[in-house]
Amino acid sequence: MGIEIINKIVSGASVIIRLRVKKNHLQTWTVLLAGLLMAGCNQAEKPAVDQPSAPEKITTANGLIYEVVSAGSGPVAKAGDTAMIHEITTLADGTVVTDTWAMNFPISFLLGGKQVIDGLDEAVTGMHVGERRKLIVPPSLSKRSSYPENGLFGPSDTLYYDVILLKVSP
Numbered sequence: 676m677g678i679e680i681i682n683k684i685v686s687g688a689s690v691i692i693r694l695r696v697k698k699n700h701l702q703t704w705t706v707l708l709a710g711l712l713m714a715g716c717n718q719a720e721k722p723a724v725d726q727p728s729a730p731e732k733i734t735t736a737n738g739l740i741y742e743v744v745s746a747g748s749g750p751v752a753k754a755g756d757t758a759m760i761h762e763i764t765t766l767a768d769g770t771v772v773t774d775t776w777a778m779n780f781p782i783s784f785l786l787g788g789k790q791v792i793d794g795l796d797e798a799v800t801g802m803h804v805g806e807r808r809k810l811i812v813p814p815s816l817s818k819r820s821s822y823p824e825n826g827l828f829g830p831s832d833t834l835y836y837d838v839i840l841l842k843v844s845p
Contacts, residue, residue, distance in 0.1 A: 739794050740811040744837075749804025752843045754787035758799050759842040765835045766828055781841055792817045795836065802840040810836040 732742050752758045761781045764772040775781050784790040786800050794816030798808060812834040828834070 737816060738813045739797050739816055741798050741808050744807040744809055747803030747806030750843050752786055752799055752802050752840060754800060756786050756843045756845055757783055758786055759783045761839050763837045766832060772828060804840050804843055807839040
């Protein structure tokens with residue numbers, strides 16, 4: 676049985692994911708999953724979506740540009756730790772690519788484990804729990820093995836992130 680994601684619609688705290696399920700290549704079923712809510716996962720207030728604008732932007736040797744919007748006071752994230760973040764990813768025109776606040780589902784990944792794009796991994800490494808950063812991730816740091824079939828973005832797009840580090844664990 677094959678499963679194919681047709682599209683995903685995010686609206687407020689609801690997510691609608693439309694899937695096509697193929698069984699025996701003779702029947703096609705469409706399944707709608709609505710209202711994906713994970714209790715207790717929304718541990719930070721969702722920020723307004725806008726592009727980085729503070730005068731103090733830092734550019735790393737790899738070309739990542741970031742600004743610290745608000746400092747955190749918790750432990751520092753380092754390579755080998757598991758980081759839990761909330762993030763909003765947009766394109767230059769403001770099109771939202773990902774919004775974990777809207778899905779009420781933060782993401783966790785191993786820092787340095789190649790589980791997210793290099794730009795996000797680099798930006799989160801060194802953050803304190805509770806810290807919020809805005810990022811400009813150039814195409815060279817946002818390479819992936821595949822891109823959305825809907826053509827929302829591709830290998831030449833710069834990505835804009837608004838990230839808050841919720842938790843870090845060794």
